[in-house]
Amino acid sequence: DTPMALKEKISQGLNADILVLSGGVSMGDYDFTKAVFRELGADMNFWKLAIRPGQPLAFGKIQGKLAFGLPGNPVSSMVTFEQLVRPALLKMSGCRSYGRPVVQAIFQERFSKRGDRRHFLRGILTREDGEFRVRTTGDQGSGILTSMVKANCLIDVPVEVERLNPGDEVAVQLLSGEAWLATTEQGHSGGNRLSCC
CATH class of the missing domain: 3.40.980.10 (MoaB/Mog-like domain)
Structure with a gap:
C-alpha cells in the first residue's frame, strides 16, 4: 500500500x-x-x-x-x-435492461435508522400464503461477510424512511436464481408483479 x-x-x-x-x-x-x-x-x-x-x-x-x-x-x-x-x-455490453428484478415484500422485523442515508439491508426473501415476505440475514455490519453470503436479496430502504415495522411493505432487489424462480412462479399466478429498475 x-x-x-x-x-x-x-x-x-x-x-x-x-x-x-x-x-x-x-x-x-x-x-x-x-x-x-x-x-x-x-x-x-x-x-x-x-x-x-x-x-x-x-x-x-x-x-x-x-x-x-x-x-x-x-x-x-x-x-x-x-x-x-x-x-x-x-x-x-449493450444490454437494454441492467437493473436487478424488484418486487414488493412484507417486512418481518423492526428496523430503524437515521434519515440521512439510503440503506441496502441484506435479506432473505420467501413466499408464504401467496405473498412475498422478507427478513434480514442478521447483523448488518459492513464487515460481516455472512450477511451477504446468506442473502438472496437486498432490501432497499429509502433515505426518508427512518423506521420499519413488521407488516410494512418494502422494495426488494433480487440477487439469486432461487428468488428469481419464486417471483417468476408468482408472476404466472397473477400475484406480485416484477419490475426492473
Whole structure:
C-alpha cells in the first residue's frame, strides 16, 4: 500500500475498458486512491454516496475510462458493485435492461435508522400464503461477510424512511436464481408483479 505502487497498478488497469478498485477510498493512513486518481488527472463525479453500506466510494473518468473506487469492507464493496458497477458493465455490453428484478415484500422485523442515508439491508426473501415476505440475514455490519453470503436479496430502504415495522411493505432487489424462480412462479399466478429498475 504505497502511492507509487497504486499509481503503477491503476496505470496498467487503464488499458481496459473500465477500472474497478476495492479499498483505499476512505480517510485512513493507507487510503491513497483519491490522491492517485487526482495525480492521474481524474475527472471525478463524486467521492461519497449517501448510502449504507458503501458511503466512501469514488466514481469518475481517468483518461476517458470509467473508474470506480469501491470501499474496502467486503459487504460495502459487494453492495456498491451491485448498485453501480454491474449496471455500468451491462449497459456497456449493450444490454437494454441492467437493473436487478424488484418486487414488493412484507417486512418481518423492526428496523430503524437515521434519515440521512439510503440503506441496502441484506435479506432473505420467501413466499408464504401467496405473498412475498422478507427478513434480514442478521447483523448488518459492513464487515460481516455472512450477511451477504446468506442473502438472496437486498432490501432497499429509502433515505426518508427512518423506521420499519413488521407488516410494512418494502422494495426488494433480487440477487439469486432461487428468488428469481419464486417471483417468476408468482408472476404466472397473477400475484406480485416484477419490475426492473
